[in-house]
Amino acid sequence: MMPRWTTCWSLCMDPKLLEILVCPVCKGPLIHHRTAHELICRPCRLAYAVKDGIPVMLADEARELSASEAGEA
Numbered sequence: 001m002m003p004r005w006t007t008c009w010s011l012c013m014d015p016k017l018l019e020i021l022v023c024p025v026c027k028g029p030l031i032h033h034r035t036a037h038e039l040i041c042r043p044c045r046l047a048y049a050v051k052d053g054i055p056v057m058l059a060d061e062a063r064e065l066s067a068s069e070a071g072e073a
């Protein structure tokens with residue numbers, strides 16, 4: 001039985017995709033920011049863009065978050 005995800009993941013991302021997606025820098029879990037369409041790593045303060053539903057998991061392409069963004073994501 002699948003766990004009942006209470007986050008946005010279950011609604012707008014493929015759960016299988018969620019399982020394999022980690023931050024390429026710290027290997028930690030990512031948070032999907034549904035309005036910005038970004039995958040956020042709080043520890044690294046990086047936001048990975050999601051283009052056409054495909055996450056761009058490249059640290060070089062990631063956007064650096066401000067302190068407030070990292071806090072509210």
Ligand SMILES: [Zn+2]
Pocket residue numbers: 023024025026027028041042043044045
């Ligand atoms: Zn990270």
